[in-house]
Amino acid sequence: MKNFIGIFIFLLTINLFVPVIYCRVYSRMPGYEFIAPESVPAEETGQTVTLMDRQSGKMMEIPLKDYLIGAAACEMPALYEKEAIKAQMVAVHSYYLYCRENPEHLKNGYIEINEDKMSGYASPARLMEYWQMDYYDYYNKFASCADEVMDKILTYDGKPALTSYYAVSCGKTADSKDVWGQSLPYLISVDSSHDQISDNYLQVKKIDKDSMFSLLRINYPNIKLEEDRPKSWFGDIIYTDSGYAGFVTVGSDLVPADQIRNVLGLPSTCLMIFYEDETFSIATKGYGHGVGLSQFGANQLSQQGKKYDEILEYYYPGTKIEAL
Numbered sequence: 001m002k003n004f005i006g007i008f009i010f011l012l013t014i015n016l017f018v019p020v021i022y023c024r025v026y027s028r029m030p031g032y033e034f035i036a037p038e039s040v041p042a043e044e045t046g047q048t049v050t051l052m053d054r055q056s057g058k059m060m061e062i063p064l065k066d067y068l069i070g071a072a073a074c075e076m077p078a079l080y081e082k083e084a085i086k087a088q089m090v091a092v093h094s095y096y097l098y099c100r101e102n103p104e105h106l107k108n109g110y111i112e113i114n115e116d117k118m119s120g121y122a123s124p125a126r127l128m129e130y131w132q133m134d135y136y137d138y139y140n141k142f143a144s145c146a147d148e149v150m151d152k153i154l155t156y157d158g159k160p161a162l163t164s165y166y167a168v169s170c171g172k173t174a175d176s177k178d179v180w181g182q183s184l185p186y187l188i189s190v191d192s193s194h195d196q197i198s199d200n201y202l203q204v205k206k207i208d209k210d211s212m213f214s215l216l217r218i219n220y221p222n223i224k225l226e227e228d229r230p231k232s233w234f235g236d237i238i239y240t241d242s243g244y245a246g247f248v249t250v251g252s253d254l255v256p257a258d259q260i261r262n263v264l265g266l267p268s269t270c271l272m273i274f275y276e277d278e279t280f281s282i283a284t285k286g287y288g289h290g291v292g293l294s295q296f297g298a299n300q301l302s303q304q305g306k307k308y309d310e311i312l313e314y315y316y317p318g319t320k321i322e323a324l
Contacts, residue, residue: 049096051121052110059110062121068092068146069139070121075165076295078131078138081302084295085145087311088165090321091293094153097160105162151324154312156186161319166288167295169195170243170270173315174290178240179258186316187291189242194300200287203267209278216250219263223251230280234273244269244290258289292316
């Protein structure tokens with residue numbers, strides 16, 4: 001018993017102190033710049049952004065550079081190319097300014113964030129928890145990107161553009177009119193076929209017959225469904241020119257595809273539905289709404305040598321990068 005307690009104490013000591021020793025040694029390696037996990041003071045940038053904490057409902061005032069780092073880190077893997085990260089930061093900044101000028105675009109008039117879920121923004125302290133031993137490398141990488149693009153935004157007709165973004169397209173980006181009913185000349189469908197090599201490009205979700213019936217009955221109580229004929233629950237799917245579904249036939253009714261995506265918990269509206277052996281299989285392509293910047297596509301273009309401004313001009317045709 002004494003031997004067991006001794007081994008336990010030894011392992012606990014190693015677990016507590018090895019990471020600390022590693023960080024201290026690593027931070028003193030030649031060419032390594034140590035950055036403490038704290039916010040960039042607002043007086044260094046002269047600019048802040050206002051966000052709403054979704055959990056508390058309280059407003060937060062965040063230095064701009066801190067926001068660009070924390071928002072981009074929530075959106076893109078840290079291993080993505082720097083030019084893709086810069087493009088994401090400009091998109092984040094431009095989107096924020098667009099929403100500030102058009103608060104009706106947002107449910108509560110402010111961009112909402114949830115740090116626990118790495119949604120919208122993460123503070124340096126949260127990023128240290130998330131990135132752990134890689135924090136210093138990744139933070140330096142994102143900070144250097146922010147330094148280069150802090151004063152850059154994307155505009156259309158001299159105003160901040162609605163720079164929407166998402167993870168992976170279905171091979172083409174979607175036209176904003178098809179998804180939101182709002183037609184914007186720079187949110188049109190463009191080729192993004194390099195997204196097809198993403199691990200998240202093609203996914204299949206299976207839902208058993210009884211669970212599917214419950215989901216449809218709860219969400220669409222006025223649609224008539226024959227419980228003993230599950231093959232009749234879904235009919236024709238109407239697709240847009242970009243390949244995303246616009247409407248899905250449920251029973252005898254047409255239902256917006258984005259509703260079906262939410263009800264079934266699907267990654268995309270580029271979908272096909274199959275039924276066999278009392279199970280529905282829903283195949284989807286892409287991840288996200290598909291409008292604007294494909295983050296995976298941006299990384300692919302970056303690997304091909306494209307700079308952040310070229311990436312943005314490709315995904316938001318007709319826009320212009322301007323300095324604040």
